[in-house]
Amino acid sequence: MKIVVxxxxxxxxxxxxxxxxxxTIARDREVVxxxxxxxxxxxxxLLKEAHGGEVVRWSRGPERARDAIRKGxxxxxxxxxxxxxxxxxxxxxxxxxxxxxxxxxxxxxxxVICATESYDGSTGMVPPMLAELLxxxxxxxxxxxxVSGSKVTIHRQTEDGYQVVEAETPVLVTVTAGIxxxxxxxxxxxxxxxxxxxxxxxxxxxxxxxxxxAETVLAVNDAETRKAGEVVEDDGTVGxxxxxxxxxxxxxx
Amino acid sequence: xxxxxxxxxxNEGKAAPIALELLxxxxxxxxxxxxxxxxGAAGAAADLGKHGAKVVYVNExxxxxxxxxxxxADTLEALVKQHSPDLILFGFTTDAREVAxxxxxxxxxxxxxxxxxxxxxxxxxxxxxxxFGGAKVADYKANGKPAIVLLRPxxxxxxxxxxEAKVEQVPATIGERSKRAHILERKVEAADAVKLEDAAVIxxxxxxxxxxxNFPLLEALAGALGAAVGASRAxxxxxxxPYSMQVGQTGKTVRPGVYIAVGISGAMQHTVGMKxxxxxxxxxxxxxxxxxxxxxxxxxxxxxxxxxKLTEAVKAxxxx
Numbered sequence: 001m002k003i004v005v006x007x008x009x010x011x012x013x014x015x016x017x018x019x020x021x022x023x024t025i026a027r028d029r030e031v032v033x034x035x036x037x038x039x040x041x042x043x044x045x046l047l048k049e050a051h052g053g054e055v056v057r058w059s060r061g062p063e064r065a066r067d068a069i070r071k072g073x074x075x076x077x078x079x080x081x082x083x084x085x086x087x088x089x090x091x092x093x094x095x096x097x098x099x100x101x102x103x104x105x106x107x108x109x110x111x112v113i114c115a116t117e118s119y120d121g122s123t124g125m126v127p128p129m130l131a132e133l134l135x136x137x138x139x140x141x142x143x144x145x146x147v148s149g150s151k152v153t154i155h156r157q158t159e160d161g162y163q164v165v166e167a168e169t170p171v172l173v174t175v176t177a178g179i180x181x182x183x184x185x186x187x188x189x190x191x192x193x194x195x196x197x198x199x200x201x202x203x204x205x206x207x208x209x210x211x212x213x214a215e216t217v218l219a220v221n222d223a224e225t226r227k228a229g230e231v232v233e234d235d236g237t238v239g240x241x242x243x244x245x246x247x248x249x250x251x252x253x
Numbered sequence: 254x255x256x257x258x259x260x261x262x263x264n265e266g267k268a269a270p271i272a273l274e275l276l277x278x279x280x281x282x283x284x285x286x287x288x289x290x291x292x293g294a295a296g297a298a299a300d301l302g303k304h305g306a307k308v309v310y311v312n313e314x315x316x317x318x319x320x321x322x323x324x325x326a327d328t329l330e331a332l333v334k335q336h337s338p339d340l341i342l343f344g345f346t347t348d349a350r351e352v353a354x355x356x357x358x359x360x361x362x363x364x365x366x367x368x369x370x371x372x373x374x375x376x377x378x379x380x381x382x383x384x385f386g387g388a389k390v391a392d393y394k395a396n397g398k399p400a401i402v403l404l405r406p407x408x409x410x411x412x413x414x415x416x417e418a419k420v421e422q423v424p425a426t427i428g429e430r431s432k433r434a435h436i437l438e439r440k441v442e443a444a445d446a447v448k449l450e451d452a453a454v455i456x457x458x459x460x461x462x463x464x465x466x467n468f469p470l471l472e473a474l475a476g477a478l479g480a481a482v483g484a485s486r487a488x489x490x491x492x493x494x495p496y497s498m499q500v501g502q503t504g505k506t507v508r509p510g511v512y513i514a515v516g517i518s519g520a521m522q523h524t525v526g527m528k529x530x531x532x533x534x535x536x537x538x539x540x541x542x543x544x545x546x547x548x549x550x551x552x553x554x555x556x557x558x559x560x561x562k563l564t565e566a567v568k569a570x571x572x573x
Contacts, residue, residue, distance in 0.1 A: 092363055093354075093364070093366070094358060094362075094363035094364075095363075097358060116503075117503065123366035124354075124366065125353075125357075125364065125366045126354075128322060128350065128351045128352075128353075128354025128355050128358070129354045129355070129358035130358075131322075131354075132354065132355040132358035132359055135430075137323065137433030137434040138321055138322060138351060138434055139321070140321065140347070140351055141347060143496070153437075156347075156436075157347075157496045158347050158439075158497075159346065159347060159497060159505065160442065160497050161439070161440045161441040161442035162439075162440050163436050163438060163439050163440070165321060165434055165436050165437065166434075166437055167433050168433070171434075177490040178490045178491070178492055212396055213363065213396060214357070214362065214363020214364055214395070214396055214397050215363070215365050215380075215393035215394060215395055215396060216393065216394045216396060217391055217394075218391075218393065218394050220384060220389050220390070220392075221389060221390055221391075223383065223387055223388055225547065226528060226533070226547040226548075227547075228546045228547065228548070229549035229550055229551065230549070230551070231540060231545050231548075231550075231552075232550070232551070232552055232553065233553045234554025234555070234558075234559060236558075239559045239563075240559060240562045240563050242550055243513075243534055243536075243550065243552060243559075243563055244563070244567070246534055246549065246550050247478075247511065247567070250510055250531070252454050252478060252511050253478070253567055253570050
């Protein structure tokens with residue numbers, strides 16, 4: 001079974017962030033492998049261990065996104081593909097999905113694994129677009145994945161519970177955080193990763209024309225914030241008294 | 254007048270709340286029309302009409318409810334090509350976003366996801382989206398034709414205008430290969446008590462509770478107040494409680510009368526889903542936690558001691 005896991009680097013959620021002059025998110029700051037992607041890598045490796053095959057990690061981003069791929073190779077993935085191109089800076093979901101699809105298609109994977117959504121953009125749009133462009137069914141927001149022969153069955157997280165959803169390979173699966181505890185790379189894994197192949201591709205290699213973006217950023221402003229109210233230190237009684245007063249004022253009790 | 258379409262999701266054969274919210278927005282932007290696909294679509298049309306849809310395109314093929322995204326994307330594609338709407342609104346929900354993503358890729362138009370609001374400007378549409386996890390907001394001009402925008406639930410208030418929709422039966426244009434991701438079973442995990450989306454009072458717990466064994470303290474308080482119980486992403490990811498309880502960017506957006514955040518630090522991921530609450534009360538042992546800077550009342554102290562006392566006080570008050 002051939003498994004492709006998509007990953008990307010995002011600005012470190014715990015570090016200060018900035019904007020470029022064209023209002024795209026500054027990528028010269030600290031970047032990390034998107035925390036959501038580690039779950040995808042782990043699930044890919046688990047499937048490989050159970051069913052054999054190869055895990056190929058794919059990443060789009062600046063040259064240093066190679067670090068994100070190296071991390072996955074250290075964890076146990078077999079090969080990496082890095083798509084990097086000046087023109088991909090600030091790419092929208094559709095251009096990202098088109099580049100991904102062009103790079104993944106020749107690999108003819110049985111399973112493509114993505115995170116449900118990224119930590120920075122949170123639009124969740126690349127996976128369904130990628131499924132469409134690769135002509136794959138989509139098994140999404142999976143909190144459990146089982147493979148039996150050519151049949152893939154997932155538990156799909158929904159607003160009020162979950163659904164059991166099934167499709168035949170090849171499929172695209174998106175996984176949620178918590179599906180599997182991501183492993184740490186062993187020293188041996190880190191050493192082995194250095195010898196693993198990382199192929200680098202640009203938009204021209206993929207035969208992709210950038211096209212028109214879906215949106216133009218007109219303005220970026222600070223979000224409305226709420227004002228801080230009263231803060232009290234609880235002494236065993238004042239906390240409950242204050243809360244009761246607020247609940248009564250709100251006519252809840 | 255611009256022609257505004259709403260992808261009207263159905264929930265147990267009725268128009269889902271998000272469909273009615275989207276119609277309130279669509280009415281403001283032009284002539285509102287809805288597309289309802291799946292069992293119950295024709296019945297839901299009356300409700301959609303009352304909320305401002307002038308036309309409702311319906312098809313009741315069960316495949317729309319049984320397979321993920323593809324049948325709906327196929328049918329929408331055919332309808333869009335036939336009718337050329339200016340804008341299609343989808344809810345930013347599990348099901349709709351997958352349909353929207355496939356449709357936008359197929360039409361080659363792209364889309365704007367995760368929007369908080371959308372307005373008409375210079376003959377086009379400008380959507381407002383959270384940026385930097387919600388610290389900033391960006392205004393995006395939609396370049397696609399049709400423009401496709403996904404609006405977060407609870408961004409707009411649904412309201413009736415008392416109209417009647419013209420119901421138009423449309424063919425289910427479903428490709429041979431589109432019945433692939435098959436939904437075999439649906440399981441409901443949400444607490445049977447009060448639904449988060451409808452609750453007037455919500456009590457949410459985070460890491461500060463220490464462990465899943467302390468969530469019953471919140472349930473007891475919720476029982477006394479008639480409230481719903483929510484959670485932060487951190488504790489859902491840690492497996493303490495199911496995802497159906499998650500409030501925030503990747504969970505539910507809520508705007509209750511009172512929101513009590515217990516042991517939640519107030520990461521942007523969480524606050525984007527609850528900051529529109531009317532009154533916010535925070536209980537946290539850290540006076541410097543971000544949640545304290547946005548709460549109407551912040552109580553610095555041990556939640557495990559405060560919550561049970563509060564439950565008793567509420568019960569005593571209600572007993573009177």
